[in-house]
Amino acid sequence: MTTWLGDVGIAIVGGCLLVASITFLVAVIRYSIDGRRETIRHELVPDLFAQLERSTPDWERWYETHSRLERYVIRQMIAQYLRKLRGSEREQLLELATAAGIDDRAVRSLESWRTTTRLRGLIWLTLLEQPVSVDRLRAASVGHSTTRAAAARLLLVCGGPNATEEATSLLLWRNDERLSVFALDTLYRLNQTDASALTSKLTAEGEQWDEALLLQCLLVLGHCRLERRPALFEWLGALLEHDSPAVRAATLSTFERQGWQPSVRQYVDVERILSDPDPGVRLTCYALLGRWGDSTSIEWLQYAVVTDPNDRCRVTAARTLDRIGASLPTIDADAGESEAPAHFAAAIAWANAELNPPRRGAAGWS
Amino acid sequence: MVLNSLLWPISVFFVAYFLLVNGSYLVIHLVSFVVLRQSVRDWLLKPTYDPYRSPFLPGIAVVVPAYNEEAVIADSVRSLLNLEYPQVEVIVVNDGSTDGTLEAVTDGFDLDRIDAPIPYELPCEPVHDVYQSAERNLVVIDKDNGGKADALNAGVFFTDQPLFCAIDADSMVERAALLEVAEPFLRQPTQTIATGGAVRVVNGCSTSRGIVTTVGLSDNRLVNIQVVEYLRAFLSGRVGLSGLDSLLIISGAFGLFRTSAVREVGGYSTETITEDMELVVRLHRHFAGTDYRVEFVPYPVVWTEVPSKRTVLGRQRMRWFQGLLETLWIHRSMIGRREYGAIGLFALPFFLLVEALGPLVEGLGYVFVPAAFLLGVLNVSFFLLFLAIAIGVGTLLSWLSVLNEVLSFQRYRTPSDIASLLGYALLEHFPYRQWKAAIAWLALVRYVSGNAEWGEMVRTGFE
Amino acid sequence: MSTAVLVVEDDEQISEVLTYRLELDDYEVVVIEDGEDCWEYLESTDELPDAMLLDIMLPGIDGFGLLRRFETDERYDDLPIILITGRGLEDDVVEGFTLGADDYVVKPFSPSEVAVRLDRLLQ
Numbered sequence: 001m002t003t004w005l006g007d008v009g010i011a012i013v014g015g016c017l018l019v020a021s022i023t024f025l026v027a028v029i030r031y032s033i034d035g036r037r038e039t040i041r042h043e044l045v046p047d048l049f050a051q052l053e054r055s056t057p058d059w060e061r062w063y064e065t066h067s068r069l070e071r072y073v074i075r076q077m078i079a080q081y082l083r084k085l086r087g088s089e090r091e092q093l094l095e096l097a098t099a100a101g102i103d104d105r106a107v108r109s110l111e112s113w114r115t116t117t118r119l120r121g122l123i124w125l126t127l128l129e130q131p132v133s134v135d136r137l138r139a140a141s142v143g144h145s146t147t148r149a150a151a152a153r154l155l156l157v158c159g160g161p162n163a164t165e166e167a168t169s170l171l172l173w174r175n176d177e178r179l180s181v182f183a184l185d186t187l188y189r190l191n192q193t194d195a196s197a198l199t200s201k202l203t204a205e206g207e208q209w210d211e212a213l214l215l216q217c218l219l220v221l222g223h224c225r226l227e228r229r230p231a232l233f234e235w236l237g238a239l240l241e242h243d244s245p246a247v248r249a250a251t252l253s254t255f256e257r258q259g260w261q262p263s264v265r266q267y268v269d270v271e272r273i274l275s276d277p278d279p280g281v282r283l284t285c286y287a288l289l290g291r292w293g294d295s296t297s298i299e300w301l302q303y304a305v306v307t308d309p310n311d312r313c314r315v316t317a318a319r320t321l322d323r324i325g326a327s328l329p330t331i332d333a334d335a336g337e338s339e340a341p342a343h344f345a346a347a348i349a350w351a352n353a354e355l356n357p358p359r360r361g362a363a364g365w366s
Numbered sequence: 367m368v369l370n371s372l373l374w375p376i377s378v379f380f381v382a383y384f385l386l387v388n389g390s391y392l393v394i395h396l397v398s399f400v401v402l403r404q405s406v407r408d409w410l411l412k413p414t415y416d417p418y419r420s421p422f423l424p425g426i427a428v429v430v431p432a433y434n435e436e437a438v439i440a441d442s443v444r445s446l447l448n449l450e451y452p453q454v455e456v457i458v459v460n461d462g463s464t465d466g467t468l469e470a471v472t473d474g475f476d477l478d479r480i481d482a483p484i485p486y487e488l489p490c491e492p493v494h495d496v497y498q499s500a501e502r503n504l505v506v507i508d509k510d511n512g513g514k515a516d517a518l519n520a521g522v523f524f525t526d527q528p529l530f531c532a533i534d535a536d537s538m539v540e541r542a543a544l545l546e547v548a549e550p551f552l553r554q555p556t557q558t559i560a561t562g563g564a565v566r567v568v569n570g571c572s573t574s575r576g577i578v579t580t581v582g583l584s585d586n587r588l589v590n591i592q593v594v595e596y597l598r599a600f601l602s603g604r605v606g607l608s609g610l611d612s613l614l615i616i617s618g619a620f621g622l623f624r625t626s627a628v629r630e631v632g633g634y635s636t637e638t639i640t641e642d643m644e645l646v647v648r649l650h651r652h653f654a655g656t657d658y659r660v661e662f663v664p665y666p667v668v669w670t671e672v673p674s675k676r677t678v679l680g681r682q683r684m685r686w687f688q689g690l691l692e693t694l695w696i697h698r699s700m701i702g703r704r705e706y707g708a709i710g711l712f713a714l715p716f717f718l719l720v721e722a723l724g725p726l727v728e729g730l731g732y733v734f735v736p737a738a739f740l741l742g743v744l745n746v747s748f749f750l751l752f753l754a755i756a757i758g759v760g761t762l763l764s765w766l767s768v769l770n771e772v773l774s775f776q777r778y779r780t781p782s783d784i785a786s787l788l789g790y791a792l793l794e795h796f797p798y799r800q801w802k803a804a805i806a807w808l809a810l811v812r813y814v815s816g817n818a819e820w821g822e823m824v825r826t827g828f829e
Numbered sequence: 830m831s832t833a834v835l836v837v838e839d840d841e842q843i844s845e846v847l848t849y850r851l852e853l854d855d856y857e858v859v860v861i862e863d864g865e866d867c868w869e870y871l872e873s874t875d876e877l878p879d880a881m882l883l884d885i886m887l888p889g890i891d892g893f894g895l896l897r898r899f900e901t902d903e904r905y906d907d908l909p910i911i912l913i914t915g916r917g918l919e920d921d922v923v924e925g926f927t928l929g930a931d932d933y934v935v936k937p938f939s940p941s942e943v944a945v946r947l948d949r950l951l952q
Binding site (some may be wrong): 045046049053080081083084085086087088089090 | 840842843845846849850853936937938939940941942
């Protein structure tokens with residue numbers, strides 16, 4: 001009755017042995033291919049560099065003379081060095097890439113149904129800085145956030161008319177999807193010197209977005225140079241009273257770099273912000289005051305060191321004063337006995353004693 | 367006759383349980399294959415930006431709890447200071463060491479004592495002093511002994527960095543590992559709260575100044591069995607569980623956390639045996655229902671020294687097993703509850719039935735089924751089936767993990783190393799697994815009788 | 830006698846391309862991959878190289894750490910140093926120059942440009 005049980009057992013053992021043999025076989029094959037690639041790379045490197053130095057190398061012929069495995073290694077080297085080199089050497093590599101047909105293949109892969117293949121195509125095109133029409137980019141990328149970010153990056157490196165607007169709208173294609181750090185970086189570089197593409201979208205639709213996305217865009221904006229448009233600052237000024245403390249803090253950070261314009265400062269009611277119930281908002285405010293650095297800001301910081309109810313906030317205020325070389329409130333030695341000054345004295349003593357205050361980490365992470 | 371009619375269904379029960387245990391592992395392994403094939407790490411798919419020049423990368427505090435680590439701490443700190451990540455702060459927490467751990471760091475790195483108390487409360491044992499480097503981002507917090515969790519809490523509540531990475535003082539982090547383990551945070555900055563990387567066995571590798579230079583196997587059989595075991599646990603087990611949104615453990619030797627999230631749940635628990643697992647379960651509990659992610663990243667690696675003696679290993683495993691039981695007991699109300707999603711419905715029941723009860727039931731099975739066979743109750747086919755499921759499928763799982771290593775990670779590369787790993791995989795399921803089942807029983811007995819094991823490991827230091 | 834340049838760089842692809850480019854200009858190039866090894870080499874040699882190309886992120890001890898050690902020994906006062914690094918944030922550049930680097934090249938870089946900068950520095 002139970003002989004089939006034994007058969008099942010034997011089948012299991014057979015299956016196991018099969019997996020073991022496959023594993024070993026793959027290991028042997030990979031080891032030998034990797035070894036050969038390594039050797040090939042070693043032989044090819046001097047040859048490649050010699051070609052790079054020549055004024056007009058015949059890349060097509062050079063590429064054709066190599067075997068399949070060698071060509072794979074060449075393509076890999078192109079991708080690696082394109083990330084590392086600039087200038088004439090890079091120009092030569094681009095010509096080699098064309099000779100190797102990489103750009104044609106990359107453009108063709110944009111048609112693929114597989115997201116990874118399209119992503120790979122977009123990354124190659126970015127390395128090659130080869131522009132693609134916006135319509136084509138959209139068709140290839142809108143389906144997924146990673147491809148949209150890669151397409152926006154391609155627009156960033158290639159430039160062209162409306163590239164900033166197109167790329168910004170690709171990144172903000174869906175108003176309920178948050179951005180990766182790569183996308184944040186791309187958005188920042190697109191809008192770094194002229195943020196109008198981002199600000200016009202933000203002021204028009206920002207408040208309907210997913211709050212986390214709004215927050216991310218505000219953080220990006222904090223690193224950009226803003227145009228002096230009263231409507232923009234009024235919009236930001238209103239956000240300073242947003243219900244979410246994170247949004248309030250992020251909005252405040254957008255004023256940090258604009259403070260050299262006195263007309264901008266009027267939108268920030270420092271007194272009210274210093275009494276914000278959220279420590280995160282106050283921390284951002286101390287960074288802002290430190291950056292503004294005028295005598296009024298310093299006075300506010302000195303006031304905060306003494307009055308802020310939160311230990312960490314007091315330390316940050318004291319550190320900020322220390323960093324910009326302003327004087328810290330002095331601790332009255334005679335008052336040492338009474339209870340009152342102890343809470344802020346600790347913050348001041350720490351800021352004075354600390355050797356190497358931590359660099360401020362990227363905002364918006366807490 | 368009565369004996370016969372009892373032994374037969376009992377034997378069937380054991381075979382069925384083995385089938386449940388190994389079958390669910392098999393499912394997880396197959397998921398890991400799919401996950402790894404999807405996230406194939408291509409040299410081309412690296413994003414085309416330079417994280418070093420992006421203002422959006424979160425700073426990371428590497429927190430290193432150190433209790434009597436004089437032999438290794440200087441090398442460890444040196445390699446941590448050289449991790450490839452734009453903004454790293456290393457915080458060594460000297461947990462009341464009785465040897466020269468503190469001096470090894472303060473003298474070795476030219477630190478100065480900060481002449482002021484920390485201006486805010488740290489929820490840990492009293493802090494004596496804080497030392498800081500004027501040149502590098504290195505801080506030492508010198509405090510009274512309070513155990514590993516307490517030491518971690520000191521660092522977690524001290525730092526201003528948005529993320530912190532918990533590292534064992536005796537493990538070696540690969541230089542590129544920090545950036546890689548941060549990858550889920552970079553991909554989903556608003557949702558990710560914790561990630562973990564792979565832990566591998568350093569015994570047998572050559573090292574220099576806290577960096578692994580050549581990967582290899584050890585001369586010690588017990589160590590090499592653990593190499594396979596770690597491959598299986600990390601490269602297949604955790605990858606699969608992470609793919610099913612069911613990651614419950616992030617190893618204390620290598621995990622990256624959002625500082626604010628850990629502070630929000632009150633930091634590490636000083637009352638538990640395995641504070642690393644308990645923390646992750648508590649995070650799941652606290653953030654259930656919100657949009658959060660806990661992920662395992664298999665590519666970044668820390669190398670750690672494993673016990674080479676059976677008695678030491680036995681104590682370590684008893685501690686792990688008791689920690690597992692304790693964490694499941696603390697959070698028993700989450701088991702099977704729908705509001706905890708995959709964690710409540712799959713991960714916790716899996717850990718209860720397979721990880722906790724599995725070795726215990728297995729242990730009985732190894733006694734009962736052969737006994738029944740010897741008494742003539744079971745026929746040969748049934749007994750073969752038992753062996754095939756208990757040992758055969760188990761070995762298959764380990765071999766699949768070796769296959770994952772060959773296909774994806776390739777730290778062990780030479781065909782001879784792979785052949786050895788395949789061989790040790792066999793030993794992992796006979797007799798190592800049976801030994802572990804016995805240890806589980808012993809651990810249970812001691813846990814119930816109130817003698818929790820705190821297997822301290824004796825470090826031999828890096829070579 | 831040819832001019833000796835020490836390249837301290839752990840990325841093999843970069844040291845390869847630098848070596849090739851500099852050897853074209855008849856420099857004698859030595860590559861070291863580890864900061865600590867570099868320090869040992871410099872301390873044990875009687876003759877310092879004529880110039881140094883230094884990466885910041887290195888195993889052993891990092892580039893900034895090496896610069897700090899150079900500051901404490903006047904033997905290194907006249908050693909021209911170009912930092913070649915991926916760290917391009919303002920704080921890093923400032924720190925590099927403060928610690929006594931003579932020039933700062935951010936990756937991705939042009940090998941020819943590095944050669945010209947080196948040439949100018951050595952004149």
